[in-house]
Amino acid sequence: MNIGDVAQRSGLPAKTIRYYEEIGLITLLRGANGYRAFRDSDLHKLAFIGRARALGFSIEECRTLLALYEDAGRESGEVKRLAGEHLKQIDAKIAELQSMRATLAHLVHACAGDDRPDCPILEDLAGGACCS
Amino acid sequence: MNIGDVAQRSGLPAKTIRYYEEIGLITLLRGANGYRAFRDSDLHKLAFIGRARALGFSIEECRTLLALYEDAGRESGEVKRLAGEHLKQIDAKIAELQSMRATLAHLVHACAGDDRPDCPILEDLAGGACCS
DNA sequence: ATTGACCTTCCAGCAACTGGAAGCCCCATG
DNA sequence: CATGGGGCTTCCAGTTGCTGGAAGGTCAAT
Structure with missing residues (x-):
């Protein structure tokens, strides 16, 4: 081949x-x-x-x-351990992404998204200290 | 500064x-x-x-x-669009990771993890065609 | 003999940093 | 005033996992 x-x-x-x-x-x-x-x-x-x-x-x-x-x-135990650790990393990554997602979804929801300049998304990025 | x-x-x-x-x-x-x-x-x-x-x-x-x-x-609409697209990418990434997680969790669960060599995790990786 | 599709190697680049070396600069202490 | 330590500077290399492209050899068919 x-x-x-x-x-x-x-x-x-x-x-x-x-x-x-x-x-x-x-x-x-x-x-x-x-x-x-x-x-x-x-x-x-x-x-x-x-x-x-x-x-x-x-x-x-x-x-x-x-x-x-x-x-x-x-020993299959070693394989399981390796896979288990990897699983933990995946879980951590998922949690991180879900946290990002929550914040971002909240901001997107709060933004009118029209032709005016007022934007809660930018305000949050600028200020950090935000609502709710 | x-x-x-x-x-x-x-x-x-x-x-x-x-x-x-x-x-x-x-x-x-x-x-x-x-x-x-x-x-x-x-x-x-x-x-x-x-x-x-x-x-x-x-x-x-x-x-x-x-x-x-x-x-x-x-226009705040542009910001919202950008953030919305990014949100979609995050969702896609989360979905991908959750799919990995499901497969991996299943395999880890199926593996005895003792001192014997039999390991469903390796079998799945080797064969692809697997159980349930 | 000449295509055209394959194969080879090597070099460069992506994202987003991070580490380390070599060398100024500034301040405080003796 | 010298010296020491920390902070600053630049530059180069490495990380992860490929991916693209150029230049050139090979192979099978026409």
Whole structure:
């Protein structure tokens, strides 16, 4: 398989696959022509990485997850711990965004949004000390 | 005022203030010794930017907001539109994170997390095709 | 032989900072 | 008046995770 096929089948852009090789997330063989030669196992790993990334794991976490995946003697506790920590980070991020959202929604609601210059949104940004 | 005072009073790191000047988000005067000389209005603007950033506005959005803030003839409708778009982006981000969270929480729940290697989390990442 | 689609490498850039080095400047103390 | 420590300056590099583009080699088909 060449990189184009793998890109299509894994859903990852070819550029991204090259990047993953460059940072040592995956090691690839080369054909006589210099082209990367992908085995099924490489495609499999890349799909694994793609799914982990879609769940928001960082590249370094993906590296660890891959290592655990390939370690037949792993303890699932470690995987669970890693995933649990990541879950906490996601929760923190959600909470942060929801707090922003609340403030912003309040301000948007309070703004007339017409052709006059008076704007509670700008007033809040300017003053900090605001209503309700 | 020197940068240290402004950093403390605005809550922004000195490095960040220098960066904001470098990218032209704010223009600062210089004293005879080469030090940045901050006026009250500069502090005010920086606090404005800090609050906008805390609400998740990008630097470019901050630039626009500042311009609107300083334009006495602005139409609040434009501010509201900008904020409304940003609100939509926040909502999209929250939805994305909540979707991740749901999958991940499900997997974490399903994993025994003991000293045995069997792990539904890794199985899901490997296979994609998973349970319930 | 010549397209045209692939593949290769390398370099640059995005957002929004952050850290560190090297070197002035200013004030207070001995 | 020298010295020490803190604060200020600039510049360069690194962060995360790619993405775009240029210049050039390869391959399969016409």
